[in-house]
Amino acid sequence: MTPNGPTALGSRSEEILAELWRLRERDAPTHGGRLLSYVYDSGRAELDALAGAAAELARPVNGLDPTAFPSIAAMEGDLVRFMRRALGGALRRPFDGGPVVGSVTSGGTESCLLAVKTARDLWRARQQTDDPVRRPMPRIVAPETVHAAFRKAALAFGLEFDGVPCQPDGSVAAADIVSRLGSDVALVVVSAPAYPSGFLDPVGEVAAAAKARGISCHVDACFGGLVLPWWPGLPLWDFRVPGVTSMSADLHKFGYAPKGVSVLLHRGRVRHRAQFFATTRWPGYPVVNPTLLGSRSASPLAAAWAITRRLGDDGFADLTQSCVRSVSAIVAAVQGSREAWSARPGIPGLAIWGSPTGPAVALVADESVPPSEQVDPHHLADEMARLGYRLQHQPGFTQANGVRLPHSVHLTITPVTEGTLAGLITAMRTAADAVRGKPAANPWLELGALKLLGYGSAAVRSRVPGPRVAWLILRVAGAGGSSLPGNMAPLMALVELLPAPVAEALLTELIARVSEP
Numbered sequence: 001m002t003p004n005g006p007t008a009l010g011s012r013s014e015e016i017l018a019e020l021w022r023l024r025e026r027d028a029p030t031h032g033g034r035l036l037s038y039v040y041d042s043g044r045a046e047l048d049a050l051a052g053a054a055a056e057l058a059r060p061v062n063g064l065d066p067t068a069f070p071s072i073a074a075m076e077g078d079l080v081r082f083m084r085r086a087l088g089g090a091l092r093r094p095f096d097g098g099p100v101v102g103s104v105t106s107g108g109t110e111s112c113l114l115a116v117k118t119a120r121d122l123w124r125a126r127q128q129t130d131d132p133v134r135r136p137m138p139r140i141v142a143p144e145t146v147h148a149a150f151r152k153a154a155l156a157f158g159l160e161f162d163g164v165p166c167q168p169d170g171s172v173a174a175a176d177i178v179s180r181l182g183s184d185v186a187l188v189v190v191s192a193p194a195y196p197s198g199f200l201d202p203v204g205e206v207a208a209a210a211k212a213r214g215i216s217c218h219v220d221a222c223f224g225g226l227v228l229p230w231w232p233g234l235p236l237w238d239f240r241v242p243g244v245t246s247m248s249a250d251l252h253k254f255g256y257a258p259k260g261v262s263v264l265l266h267r268g269r270v271r272h273r274a275q276f277f278a279t280t281r282w283p284g285y286p287v288v289n290p291t292l293l294g295s296r297s298a299s300p301l302a303a304a305w306a307i308t309r310r311l312g313d314d315g316f317a318d319l320t321q322s323c324v325r326s327v328s329a330i331v332a333a334v335q336g337s338r339e340a341w342s343a344r345p346g347i348p349g350l351a352i353w354g355s356p357t358g359p360a361v362a363l364v365a366d367e368s369v370p371p372s373e374q375v376d377p378h379h380l381a382d383e384m385a386r387l388g389y390r391l392q393h394q395p396g397f398t399q400a401n402g403v404r405l406p407h408s409v410h411l412t413i414t415p416v417t418e419g420t421l422a423g424l425i426t427a428m429r430t431a432a433d434a435v436r437g438k439p440a441a442n443p444w445l446e447l448g449a450l451k452l453l454g455y456g457s458a459a460v461r462s463r464v465p466g467p468r469v470a471w472l473i474l475r476v477a478g479a480g481g482s483s484l485p486g487n488m489a490p491l492m493a494l495v496e497l498l499p500a501p502v503a504e505a506l507l508t509e510l511i512a513r514v515s516e517p
């Protein structure tokens, strides 16, 4: 059924769809628990069917104008109401600056970009001068583990990104963040939790310090916003904390909606309105854009709306409990359990990175045992890819103060994981046994190859290559596309070794070539 009435597809259209099916066959498996990032699988077929039907119903409308399409305004209002209740923002306290209100965006990155733009505009409005030359460049202060979207936002909106170094276990001390707050800080960001490590940043202390200094404080709950509200035993981390001025939460993650939907909530209408762009200064229709996009799809919004209505608080609580059980099972499988009645050995040589809160878990080599017994996480992930499980490689990262965060692999645990736990844990053991003692990939081998290309000395190596040389380097380094995803470790090692601008140029080239006609 389409809005123009029931339509049977002609044979040419059927052929085209068959072609698309064939293309889809080479994709990573979106369902069934073998892909542990990118796709958030509730494990419930009915939710997917509901999301698909709702998305199809909303497909023809344009989210640009909620007065022409009141269904959009109604769904957006419902989603904001649901989310502000989940995130502790339903209570109205007169001293808080008004109700928590917000907007539906196209995803986490857009929510983060808008949080930064809003804070920057409010910061600018408080400056003594309008003269951009005499005004300092505003800063964003955030732990180094904050999502890369905030570095992108800093670049896009003219702020300096001031990353606060973390401990090697991925944790960050509130005092280290607070000591950087000053009058040029437009926004301080903490994560709930941080994507790379699963660490829940110290929201309470940071928000209190920000409030005392009149600085905006964003809690990035893009990842955790639809699981942590039902996760047991957490300190306050949301709008219940005074001083939290905005929050982001992705409905296309643990809201189980198809990609393209997130929310950004603000404490108070004044803040929310600062997010908008409106202009009457062109000869066309008066423009009012709450978000970065103009015309926008209503399909992901409709899907998210339908799923949250179907699940409600109880449904999300159930799905979250499943994640809680899976995370403890995986942590126990890696670390082993020492209880006398159920002593189990764990996976020797492998460790959990730091202490995660929520469904993001990262694996690292256990450096307390000799190298010959360690399991390199990137080799592990490559081996698991051969066994049909896709984990996400995270390169090691040397922070500004020289403290290194270890290279790791990321697992996002979703409700589907529980039904496939035995297979996943067996694969982890098998893969660990296969690579135990194998040293981390050695990028110097590839760098040897680079020498042949005249890219040998450090000085030359820091020269950012253009598309042609970058592609040559990638091919010589054996990362020309076809060897992925089963052989990411050498590429990641190269990323760790090269100066960031060079590594970024190589990865840009890799991805650009993938879809070049």
Ligand SMILES: *Cc1c(COP(=O)(O)O)cnc(C)c1O
Binding pocket: 107, 108, 109, 110, 112, 147, 149, 191, 193, 194, 195, 220, 221, 222, 223, 250
């Ligand atoms: C996923 C994520 C983002 C960015 O979201 P996209 O939806 O990928 O644009 C931002 N912050 C955190 C913590 C995330 O997990």
